[in-house]
Amino acid sequence: MSVKTASPIPAITRVWADQPLTVKGLVVVALPLAILISALTLLFLASRAETVAEDDVRLAFAIQRDTHQVHALLAEAAGGVRGYLLTRQARFLDPYHKAEAELPATLERLDKSIQDQNVRERFERVVLLTGQKRSGLSALLDRAREGSGDSDTQAMQVALESNKAVLDALRQEIDLIQRLESDLLDVRRQRVDDVRARYLGLTTVSGIVGLLGSLLAVYLFSTGIVRRVQRLEGNAHRLEQGLELEAFPQNRDEIGNLASRLERASALLRAREQALREGEERFRLVIEGVRDYGIFALDPDGYVTSWNTGAQRIKGWHADEILGQHFSRFYPAETRTFLPSEILSRAARNGTAEDEGWRLRKDGGRFWANVVVTALRDETGVLRGFAKVTRDMTDRRRAEEALLVAREEAVAASLAKSEFLSRTSHELRTPMSAILGFAQVLELDEAQMSATHSSAVQQILKAGRHLLSLIDELLDISSIEAGGADLKLSDISLQDVFDEARDLASPLLRAAGLRLVLESPTPGLSVRADRRRTIQVMLNLLTNAAKYARDGEIVELAWREENNRVRFEIRDEGPGVDAADVSRLFTPFDRLGHSKVRGTEGTGLGLALSKRLVEAMGGEIGFAKRPSGRGAVFWFTLPAGRPCSSG
Amino acid sequence: MTDFVATKDLLSRRILVIDDEEANVLLLQTLLEREGYQNTLCLTDPGEALEAFVRFDPHLVLLDLMMPGTDGYQLLEAFRRQGKPGAFRPVLVLTADTTVNARRRALALGARDFVGKPFDIVEIGLRIANLLEMQILYERLSGARI
Numbered sequence: 001m002s003v004k005t006a007s008p009i010p011a012i013t014r015v016w017a018d019q020p021l022t023v024k025g026l027v028v029v030a031l032p033l034a035i036l037i038s039a040l041t042l043l044f045l046a047s048r049a050e051t052v053a054e055d056d057v058r059l060a061f062a063i064q065r066d067t068h069q070v071h072a073l074l075a076e077a078a079g080g081v082r083g084y085l086l087t088r089q090a091r092f093l094d095p096y097h098k099a100e101a102e103l104p105a106t107l108e109r110l111d112k113s114i115q116d117q118n119v120r121e122r123f124e125r126v127v128l129l130t131g132q133k134r135s136g137l138s139a140l141l142d143r144a145r146e147g148s149g150d151s152d153t154q155a156m157q158v159a160l161e162s163n164k165a166v167l168d169a170l171r172q173e174i175d176l177i178q179r180l181e182s183d184l185l186d187v188r189r190q191r192v193d194d195v196r197a198r199y200l201g202l203t204t205v206s207g208i209v210g211l212l213g214s215l216l217a218v219y220l221f222s223t224g225i226v227r228r229v230q231r232l233e234g235n236a237h238r239l240e241q242g243l244e245l246e247a248f249p250q251n252r253d254e255i256g257n258l259a260s261r262l263e264r265a266s267a268l269l270r271a272r273e274q275a276l277r278e279g280e281e282r283f284r285l286v287i288e289g290v291r292d293y294g295i296f297a298l299d300p301d302g303y304v305t306s307w308n309t310g311a312q313r314i315k316g317w318h319a320d321e322i323l324g325q326h327f328s329r330f331y332p333a334e335t336r337t338f339l340p341s342e343i344l345s346r347a348a349r350n351g352t353a354e355d356e357g358w359r360l361r362k363d364g365g366r367f368w369a370n371v372v373v374t375a376l377r378d379e380t381g382v383l384r385g386f387a388k389v390t391r392d393m394t395d396r397r398r399a400e401e402a403l404l405v406a407r408e409e410a411v412a413a414s415l416a417k418s419e420f421l422s423r424t425s426h427e428l429r430t431p432m433s434a435i436l437g438f439a440q441v442l443e444l445d446e447a448q449m450s451a452t453h454s455s456a457v458q459q460i461l462k463a464g465r466h467l468l469s470l471i472d473e474l475l476d477i478s479s480i481e482a483g484g485a486d487l488k489l490s491d492i493s494l495q496d497v498f499d500e501a502r503d504l505a506s507p508l509l510r511a512a513g514l515r516l517v518l519e520s521p522t523p524g525l526s527v528r529a530d531r532r533r534t535i536q537v538m539l540n541l542l543t544n545a546a547k548y549a550r551d552g553e554i555v556e557l558a559w560r561e562e563n564n565r566v567r568f569e570i571r572d573e574g575p576g577v578d579a580a581d582v583s584r585l586f587t588p589f590d591r592l593g594h595s596k597v598r599g600t601e602g603t604g605l606g607l608a609l610s611k612r613l614v615e616a617m618g619g620e621i622g623f624a625k626r627p628s629g630r631g632a633v634f635w636f637t638l639p640a641g642r643p644c645s646s647g
Numbered sequence: 648m649t650d651f652v653a654t655k656d657l658l659s660r661r662i663l664v665i666d667d668e669e670a671n672v673l674l675l676q677t678l679l680e681r682e683g684y685q686n687t688l689c690l691t692d693p694g695e696a697l698e699a700f701v702r703f704d705p706h707l708v709l710l711d712l713m714m715p716g717t718d719g720y721q722l723l724e725a726f727r728r729q730g731k732p733g734a735f736r737p738v739l740v741l742t743a744d745t746t747v748n749a750r751r752r753a754l755a756l757g758a759r760d761f762v763g764k765p766f767d768i769v770e771i772g773l774r775i776a777n778l779l780e781m782q783i784l785y786e787r788l789s790g791a792r793i
Contacts, residue, residue: 422744426713429743433764434670440768441677468765486747 016224017251024224024253028217035213039206046199053192059113060185064178066110070126071174073099073106074133078167081137085144085156096137103130116184122177129170136163228255235259239266242273294390297376300383302327302344314369314392316362327388330359332366347373347386356393368397417482421475428471436464473605477588480612487530487616491641494521494559494566500535501557505542509555512546514572519558526641527566529617534638537610537621541570541634544606549574552631565619565637573631577623585623586611614638652783658682660779663705664689665696665722666741667714671764675709675741678768682775693717697725705736707778712742712753723756735785737778741766 016024077099083092107127114120140159228248232255235245245266248259287295287308294311296304303326307319315322315330328340335357346353352374359369370391376384439460446454498518509516527534538557545555552573559568577585588608614621614636621636662684666672672689679687688703690696693714700708708726712719723738730736737759742749745763753761760774 418746422746422749423713425745426743429745429764430668430671433743433766434668434674436765437671437674437768438677441674441681444681444768464765 013223014251016220017228017249017256018253019224021225021254024220028221028224031217031220032210032214035206035210039203039210042199042202042206046195046202049195049199050192053188053195056188057185057192059115060181060188063110063113063119063181064185066106066113067123067126067174067177067181069106070103070110070130071171073103074130074167074170077137078133078163081140082160085140088144093141096141100134103134116180119177119180119184122173122180126170126173126177129166129173133163133166133170136166225255228259232259232262235262235266239269242269292391294388294392296388296390298327298344298386298388300385302340302386305385311390314361314367314390315359321362332358332360343371343373344386347375348383351375359390367392368394414482418479421478421482424478425471425475429468432464432468432471436461436468439464470605473609474588477605477609477612480609480616487533489528489530489617491526491528491644492531492534493644494525494527495523497527497531497534497538498557501538501542504535504539505546508543509546512550514546514549514552515554516542517554517556519556521559524643525561525566526644527638528641529619529638533613533617537613537636538568538570540606540610541636544634545570545572545574545632548572549631551575561640562637564640566640567635567637569624569633569635571626571631571633576625576630576632582623586621610636652780654683656783657776657779658684659686660684660706660782661686661688661703662707662709662775663687663696663699663703664709665693665699665714665719666709666711667691667693668711671711671741674768675771678772679775682772693719693722696722697729700726700729706782707775708736708738709775710738710740710758712740712749713744720752720756723753723758727757733789735782737782739774739778741771 019027073095076095080092080095084090084096107130110123114123136159140156140163143156143159228251231246231248235248238245239262245263248256248263250256250260290308290310291313292310293308294314295308296311297306299305303324304322305324307317307322311322312318326340328336331339339355339357343353343355352372355371355373357369357371358366359371361367370393372389374387374389376387378384439457442449442453442457443461446457449457498521502516502518506516542555542557549555549572554573556571557568558571559566561567586607588605611621617638619636619638621634624633624635626633662679664672664675664679664687666675666689669691672691676687676689688699688705690699694716696717710719710722719740719742723740726736726738738757739760739762740753740758741762741764742753743764750761759778762771762774
């Protein structure tokens with residue numbers, strides 16, 4: 001691995017950067033650790049090699065010491081034997097016994113320790129010589145104990161001489177061994193020094209390699225993680241401040257992923273910001289462009305912070321002139337002291353406040369404004385200001401005022417008209433009351449009158465009653481026209497209406513020699529109308545038939561349903577109406593000259609009154625020629641009602 | 648005159664007529680005389696009506712509504728205030744204003760009956776007699792109870 005990272009080729013850096021953080025972390029921790037372990041192993045091996053070399057040195061010293069010991073023991077034993085021979089005192093034999101006791105063990109130790117071949121050859125000589133010396137000494141002692149001593153001095157002399165010669169040979173061998181071992185010691189010491197030097201070098205190298213490896217790990221950590229994390233943090237900071245991000249290498253490890261996520265987030269934020277800005281811009285343009293509404297914003301204290309075209313148009317101030325001014329200057333003096341603050345506190349309390357009233361333009365002129373103030377709060381609920389929408393309602397206000405005046409005038413006119421009708425009714429009826437009343441008084445005394453007087457009284461009564469019905473119908477028409485018809489609309493059964501009309505009209509028709517033919521209505525069929533007035537219209541038309549169609553035989557009352565309406569037809573067999581006169585049929589007082597010719601009675605108001613009544617009930621009235629050409633058809637329609645269960 | 652009340656009692660009742668129109672007053676006076684009522688007081692000035700009401704203490708008042716100065720409605724209210732509690736003092740309103748409003752207002756103010764002008768004199772005669780008869784019976788009842 002150290003080989004791999006040692007060559008800083010960009011591709012390798014790239015591969016390194018692409019590794020997951022786990023691998024990077026492993027490498028950064030394992031690299032110095034491996035180097036440390038190898039260095040420790042080397043040191044261990046070195047220390048073991050040194051120990052082995054030192055053991056060899058110690059062994060050489062032991063061999064020297066032991067060979068020296070062998071020589072010393074034998075020399076002292078020989079000295080002791082010599083002393084015993086001279087003195088015959090047993091205490092001189094102590095070194096001899098000591099040598100006899102220790103020599104075998106010492107020789108055995110040497111036998112184990114000696115490894116070098118030359119030394120072993122010498123050692124075998126030493127063993128041999130040691131044996132000769134010990135047996136020589138032993139023979140000397142035996143002879144001394146057997147003989148009387150100086151009798152065999154010559155033989156003793158010879159034995160001592162030979163022993164000495166053996167000891168000298170032994171000394172020579174031992175010196176050789178000592179020399180050989182000394183040489184060996186030098187060699188081994190040299191080896192220990194070599195081993196030490198080698199392992200010192202190895203330790204130094206491994207220390208250097210470990211240092212380099214650590215530095216490399218730090219470098220890798222720095223390039224692979226720390227620096228990139230720092231750059232990433234910088235990008236995060238830029239993102240926080242809404243700045244554009246720095247380009248970041250597209251690596252596949254976690255940091256790379258994080259970086260690309262950050263970039264995507266930044267792009268998303270930018271796109272949103274852009275969209276928001278565009279939306280706000282559009283919104284601002286729309287608001288600024290609105291001309292019919294004055295839209296402007298106030299800060300929480302009521303100072304103007306924005307101003308649109310509509311506000312400029314309605315109030316007259318240009319944005320430059322009014323921004324930063326307090327909005328109370330839009331209010332006339334009489335409301336300026338309390339209304340502005342009142343509206344703002346109402347809006348702050350309820351979220352929104354509406355007001356209508358006079359406001360001032362820049363030129364001092366007034367306009368009638370409809371104002372809606374909305375409190376603007378941020379997400380934490382803190383009041384940020386107000387939005388104010390003002391509409392110029394002056395035209396509407398003027399129209400309303402005009403309408404109010406017109407309505408009051410209309411009510412007054414209607415009242416005046418009712419008052420007039422009431423008074424007219426009174427003024428006309430009061431004299432009629434006297435005329436008819438006194439005529440009736442006279443009538444009561446008819447028996448005492450002459451025929452002429454009696455006829456005169458009857459004429460007064462007849463003309464008076466006619467005049468009275470004229471007055472009634474005239475007032476009726478007038479009151480309908482004044483809107484005072486007082487209609488009670490309800491669903492009324494056709495059957496009921498027909499029954500009542502027949503009961504009321506039959507006697508009159510019979511008197512005129514006519515027969516009433518009714519078309520039976522469908523049970524349950526009804527019209528939405530005023531019952532009394534409907535019957536009044538029906539009777540009117542039937543009475544007309546009785547008056548004008550006396551040359552016929554029957555009068556028909558028919559009906560049919562059409563388009564959610566019910567159409568009634570009153571058909572007679574009389575002379576009908578001339579085409580030229582049809583348009584005047586429903587005109588008041590136009591009796592088409594019939595009265596004079598035929599002597600029919602009537603006010604000339606019946607059809608006019610019927611027309612107004614039918615129209616007041618939402619229907620129509622008209623005249624049609626019969627297909628046969630003879631007779632008249634008067635028709636009227638009324639809105640159909642909901643079906644009645646009564647039938 | 649009726650089954651329950653003696654004609655003498657009926658005809659001795661005091662009747663006050665108030666109408667600014669002289670012809671009408673005359674008509675009513677003629678009517679009352681023909682019927683045989685003996686105690687009638689006729690006024691054409693409504694300003695004198697209240698004083699006459701107190702002084703004359705009529706059993707029945709025939710009252711016109713539309714009059715200059717003090718009109719019939721004001722008089723109706725004044726009569727009601729003057730009337731003794733528990734007393735039955737009917738007012739018959741006779742008016743040429745036959746509108747529904749006039750009728751309702753007069754009846755609400757305490758008029759006992761309402762007849763539009765022009766009227767049938769026979770009918771008026773009967774209505775007057777009815778009211779007085781009812782009054783006499785009422786008095787008998789309350790007297791008996793006391």
